[in-house]
Structure formats: C-alpha cells, structure tokens
Amino acid sequence: MIRLNIDSASPVPTYQQVIQGLKIEIISERLKGGDRLPPIRELAKILKLNPNTVAKAYYTLEEEGFVESRPGSGNWVKSRPPDLDSLRLSLLEGETKSYLEKAFSLGASLDEVRRSIERISRHE
Amino acid sequence: MFRKELAEVLKQTGWFLAVAAVLPILLIWLKLMPGPYRAVFIPVLEAGLVCWSLFLGASLLGRERSQKAMEYALTLPHARLGLLVRLAGARFLVLVVLWLSAIAVIGIGAFREPRLLLPALAVGIGLPLFFISLSLSVFVENFIVLCLFSIAGFYAISAAVFRLLWGPGYGVVDFYLPGLFASPLPDVGAFRADITPPLVLLQIILPVVPFIAALLLSFGQFDVRRSRRFQRRYGAAFAVGLVLCVLASFGGRAVSSSLAQKYFYLTRNLKIVEWSFMAKSMRIRDPETVRKIRIAPPILPAWDDGSFLFGRDNNEGLMRVDLSSGTADLLYRFDFRQPSSLMQWTYGSTVVFIEKKAGLNEIQLVTLDQKTKKAARYVFAHEVFRAGDPTVIGTDVQNGKRFWLCLIMERGERSTLRLWESGRVEEILVKGRLRTVNTPRFINGFLFFMGKEPIIVLQDNGRSFELKKEFPAGGIFDAQESAFVFRRALDDPSPAFIHSFIHGIRGTKLARMNLAMLEIEEIDDMPETTDWGAIQRLGNKTYFIGGSRSRNTLDVYDLNDGKVRLIRSFPDINLNRRDTRFRVFDSGIVITQGKRVGVYAFPDLKEIHYE
C-alpha cells in the first residue's frame, strides 16, 4: 500500500508533495514497474485532497516519464523509468540538507555529526 | 410539492371532519344541546367550517415551521411566488371542495333542508377569513395571535367597507314589482335585483384586497429571517391595497347611487318626494315653488296628511316630517324591532298599528297621537297571533267603548278578531269558523268577507257580529277593490267619504254592490282593450287602472258615475322593462321610464310640472 504523508504546513505545494511521495515509493520499489497507480479519485479520497491536485501530480509524473496514462484504465508505473539513481541521489541530498540544518541548529560540529552517523549505522 | 401539500391538507381535513361528526354526539350526550343528531350536526358543521377556513389559511407555512423545513422549502427550485401558489393553492382547493360538498350534502341531499346560511357563510365569512389568515400567516408565527389578528382585521375592515359602501341611507329600498300591483303598496326592504348583488360582491371582496395585495407583492422578499425589507414591502403593499379598497368603496357607492333608480312619493297636495337607493337625503318638490326642501336622513314614506309626511326611519322609529321645511321629528320608537307591518290606520290625529314579536301569542296595539306624540299600548293575547301577521283593518266606537278590528293572515287563511279597548278579545266567526279563506273588510259598520268563497256580510249589533247577508256560491261578484285600504281616515267629516258602493267585476261587466241595500247590479262593460288591471278606490273616487301588454299602454278609467269612462291612456309603457314602473297615489299617478318621470294628478290626469 502507498505510504504518503502530506504536510499541510509545508510551503511545498501539495501536488509537489504528492509527486515527491510517489517518487519515493517508486524508488523504494514499493511501486514497481507495471503497477497501477490508484485512480485519481481514490488517492484523493485517501489523502483528503482535491482531485485536481492528484490529477496535476499524475500529469507531472507522466511528463517526467515516471508514469504513463492509458485512457480508460488509469495511470501505470513505467517499467523502464528514467534515471532512478540520480533521483535517489537528489532525494538523499535533500534529506541530508535538512538533517544537517537541524544538527547544526543543535550546536553540533561537522565532526560530531560524522561520528554520530558512524555510531548509529554500526548499530543498525 | 403541490400534490404532497394536498395530501397533507386532506389528511388534516379528514381529522376535522371526524371531529365534526363526533362532536354532536358528545354535545347531545352531555345534554348541552337537544337532539336529533342532524339538528346539532348542521350548526356544528357550519361553525366548524368557518373555523377550518381560518385554520387552513393560518397553516400556510405551518408544516415548514413545525418540521423545521423552512430553509429546505425556500431552497427548492421554485421562485418564491411559485412556492406560495403551490402551498396556498392546495389549501384553497381543499377549502372550496369542502364547502361545496357541505352545501351539496346539507342543502340538497341527505338532509333535504335548503339552507342559504351555508353558502352565505362560505362566501361571506369562510373565504375572506381564509385569505386574510393566509396573508397574515407569513407575518405572524404564533397561531393564536394569528387567528385573533385575522378575525379582528376581517371585522374591522369589513365594517369600514360596509359603512362606506352602503352608507347611512341603505334602509330605504323599494320592492320592485311589475305594474300589475299598482296599488299603493308600502315600501318593504328587499333586494334590488340590479344593484344589490354587485354591491354585496364588493362588500365581500374589498376587505380581502389589502391582505392579498400585501401577500403577493411582498412574498418575493420572504426568507428564513425576519427581514426588515420584507416587512416594509408587506406594509406598503397593504397600505396601498387599503387605499384602493377605500376608493373602490366610494366608487361603488357613487356608481350605484347614480345607477340607482329614483323613488317617488306623491303627497295629497301634489308635492313630490324623491329619493334613490342609498341616498343620504330625500327631496321635496312643490309644483308651486322653486324652493327644494331636503329631508335627511331619509325615511321610508308611509302616508301623509298634506302638511306632514309620516314614515319609518332606519332605527325603527316612526318619523314625522314637515313638508314645508323638511324637518323631521320622532313620533314613536317601536318597542319590538320588527313591528308587525308597516300599515297604519289613522282616525282624527290618531295612528294605530300593531307591534309583534315573532312566535309569541301576544300583540301590542299602539295608538299614537300625531300631535302630542302620546302613545297608548294595549296588549292582547290569542293563539292565532303566534303564527300569523296581524294588522288593523278598522275601528269604531260602540257604546262609548272603542274597538279595533284585527285581521290575522296566516299562510292561506285569515282570522278576524275584535279587540276591545278594555282588553277583551272577541273572535269573529264566519259560519262558525274563525279561520276563513276570504278576506274581511270593514265598511260602514259591516264586515264584508270577500274572496274565493261566496261573499258573507256580517253586521255589528253591539255585542257581536251576526250574519246579515250571504251571497251564494258561483263567482257572481269578484270584488276588485284593493284588499287593504290603509292609511285611510275613518272619521273624515266629509260625508262623501262614507262608502256607498263596492265595485267589482262580474264576467265581463263592471258591477257594484250597493252598501245600503246589499244588492249587486251590473253597470257597464269592462274595457276590452286591457288584459291586466285592478279597481282602485282613491279618496272618495273609484278608478280602474289597467293596460294592455300587447299594445304597451296604461289606461285609467273613471268608474264613478256608474259608467266606465276612459280618462287617459298612456302609450309606450312597456312594463316588462325593468326601468318602467308606475305607482298610484291618492292624488295621482307617478310613471317612471328610465330617467323620465311623469306625475299625473287625478281627476283628469294632467301632467304636473315641477321646477
């Protein structure tokens, strides 16, 4: 099942958040190539969004090549999506950025951050 | 929505009918009203229908208010007026059907008692109350307050319209009869077929106009809140409607007054008194002077003695009007609101008449002195008074004691009583019977019973009336003189006034009965050219007044010298026309044809001209 969280406080437009969320699902292979995306109406209901918002997100995903729209049967994840790796990287960098912002606001140094990363990843 | 509303209203009406059916049983069982069932049911239904009319109007928005559906109703895809029409229309339909059914059932069907009350109630009270409460219901939510306002509003505006429309002179009306009954019959309050129904219609419709106008013109602004704008619209439309209503009342009055036929009364000295339906005053015109005299308020003329005119006013009083000045004063106020008849006898300066209350076996005979206005009342009791119409037909003095002869008319029979001043009631029996078919007349101390049965003559011997002469059966003499000779002075000193003959028709011949010998002789041939007519005794002269329907004439013949002599024939008198009438007075004949009036004085019937 799709895991998507919409942050209504975030300045990021909702449709962007949907796109972002769906891209994460695709990268993490929870949505595989050939899978059908939920119909606009259903996703809108689940997320309590304006169907236009979901429609816009799907449209953008189609433009960016992640998804193809088959008239009559909905939207499907493309089997050979574009460069997932670079997408993964850019998402990762986005997460890192916000992590570092938070870490530095606590007053930690870059060294402390690195050590904490290594310590935690050893335990994982 | 209409159908649903109709269904709901019918359901409620079903409950109402059930209550109306059960209530009489309850009333009878609780001994609040006497049975039988139908005698109680009918008034219960009548009262109930009036209440139901009020309720149906008041409940226009009742369901919406009580079921909290007002907002829903207002957001349905109808214009405000469409909504109003659906809600009001359903109620109106049920109301009309209900009234018509009640009228049909009670008036014709099951109970076989024609009741004019029900249609009158329906149109006069039920429908107006419906429309008024309908209109007020958008404004007032509390049911009791709404009902009270509706009743008060209906009463107040109807009363105002009534005053404006009918005015103070409405009591003075005339009974329209074709010229056959040319004898001076007194005026009786009755419907004027051409004017009164439209006025009655206006009386019913006008009070409702402001309410309907207010409702229709303001409902477009109606909404869930108490909107100032809506209230203002309603008030303004109501005010405008009220003004229109008042103007229409004035208009109605003016139109009917101008359309109204003029009525005339000719006095002994040829003064003509003239008035019209609903007029505020009467006019006296004199052939000798230019001066016009007004009498206000108008009275219903009954008789005159040359200087004074006597008649009834609106407040059930006997008035006397000075013919030279027009000033009126009250002679007598009737004790009972409906005196037995308008007929009065005079002797000397005394007027005598009878007052009676319906259903009682008592009458009150009143003698009134015209000069001093002193009245003496005598009460007499007899069973025949209960159901009949008593009237005085003669008076005399016997051994110093005065008596009056009283004729009581019941449906087809007449009874005659002698009423003594002392209070004694004496039955006058004709061949052993009190009730006869013939009509009595008192002339020269004889009581003549004339009519369908053979003529019987009784003579007063001081103690009773005994048979003097009887004319055998066989229609030998058809007495034609007017059955009631009233406003006649009995003791007029002029000896010519004592009747010498009674005239009548025998076959095609004019005949007369000699009152000294009680013998009948034929005198002359009746005119062939008339196909309707009657012999009239006016003053001390006898005339035959008749006419021809085919030739449209009115012919007057003098019968006095033992001959039938034509005095005058009036051409172009078509008595089938509503606007053509004539009336015979002691001093002359007044003929009206549309706007034209002609006054012709006896004995030669020359036309009198007034300035």
Next chain:
Amino acid sequence: MNNPVLKAERLTVRYGQRTALAGISTEFAAGEAVVIAGANGAGKSTFLRCLAGAIVPDDGRVASGPGLDKSKIGFVSDRLSLYENWTLREAWRFHKKEFGIAAAERPPIEGFTLDEGRTIRHLSVGERTLFHLSLILAQRPAVLLIDEVVHGLDPFLREKFLETVIGAMDDLKTAVIMVNHTLSDTAEIPERVLIMDGGRILLDERRGDLTAKVKKVAGDGALPADLPLLFETASEYRRERYIYPFREEWRRCGGLSFMDIGLDEIVKAFIGGAYVQKRAR
C-alpha cells in the same frame, strides 16, 4: 473571471440593526474549491444562505452562470433543514420529484447505509448530515454549498463525508464552497481561501500563496519595525508573532527565523488581527 458559475454583487444583509453582510462582491469559477473561514458571527453562513437562495439580500444580488438554475445548486446547511416527519423514503421521493432527478437511487455512500423506513427526526446528527448530502448529490449539482457541518460529525462519518465530497468533485466537476472555521479537516481540498470578518471579506487568496505569505516568527527576538506584523500575542511563556505578507528574502535576515504554519494557524492570525483592529477602533 470568464463565466463565473456564481457571482455575488454587493450583497448586503441586515438582521434588525446588525449588519451581517456589508456589501460583499466576489465570484466563483466552475469547478473551483473554496473554503470560507472567519470568526464566529463573521457572516459566513449568511453568505452561503444568500448564495443558496434561502435569504433574499436587502441590497445587491446573487447572479448565477448561464444555464444554472436553482436545481443545480446544492446546499447542505448547518440547520439540515428537511421535513422531519417524513421517512427517508418519502423525503427522497419528494426531493427527486422537486429537483427533476432522473436517477432511481441516490448515489451510495461507501460504508454507510441507512434504513429507508426511518423517520428523519429520529436520525442522529451525523446520519442526517450524510443523508442530506446524498440528497443533494443526487441533484448532480454544479455548485455545492456546504455550511459548517463537518465538525459535528464523529471521525468515521467525517471521513465518509469528505470522501463523498471528493468523489463528487471528481465525478461532477462541481464547484465546492465550504464554510469551515476548523480547517484541519478540509485543509487540502480547497484551492482558494476566503477569510471573512464583520460581514466583509478580509482576504481572498490561493491557498498556496497564503501559506507562502504568512509566517510565524520563531523565537522572541526583536523585529525590525518595517516588517508587516499581522498579529501578536504575548504572555509570560509565550510570544507569537505573525507576519503578512511575507517575502522570502527576509528569511536570510540576521538573527530571525520564520516558521511555516498551517492554514488553521493562518486563519487564527487573521481573525486575531481583525479583533485587535476592532478594539483599536
């Protein structure tokens, strides 16, 4: 706006002496989703009632788009006005006839059924709300006016309600105008936000613009005087300051940081600001 589906022109409504709507003018496009927020007594419900035709304005008028008659406007009022004595079946039959609805059945609400024989009076508020909604949706309205009904529903019915509205938006492309003062439930549905106060429209912005333009000041450092302060509350342990309209370049202002806030808090700030202004007058 070309061909607005609904247009309000100088709407004025008075309740006795109090003015509920003070000459409001605005337009709504077809298929648009709008939320109207504001303080209690701001005139939001009155406005909706005018649009629905339940109230005739004292001044001004409501104009509807071409071909749009009263049957195409669906109104779910907070009064949930219906003929209470009727059963659901009767109410549906009546509604069907009045609005000329061709369908034999009402559109179903997933996971929610009612016994058609029940009387409306005996329904709970939630059941009645959803029943009302189903009646309205059967009209296939072009405009859906929803008054403050959502907050009265339990969480389960609330979700059903919202999902049904969303389904209708997708299905009918209906314009939705919702009155709500707790926006968290409906936050993502409307694209446009109207904030009303004292019978007037204080704010009319796209939701995205609004979240970008209203920021909360983090911390209690001093503010430069030229920063547009919308609203401020201060107590011993709390200090909240809201800036509107915010410009992104201010983020890099030394020492100050700004927080992104949700629509609820944005509306709160506006209402608060309006209160302050009223008291100042």
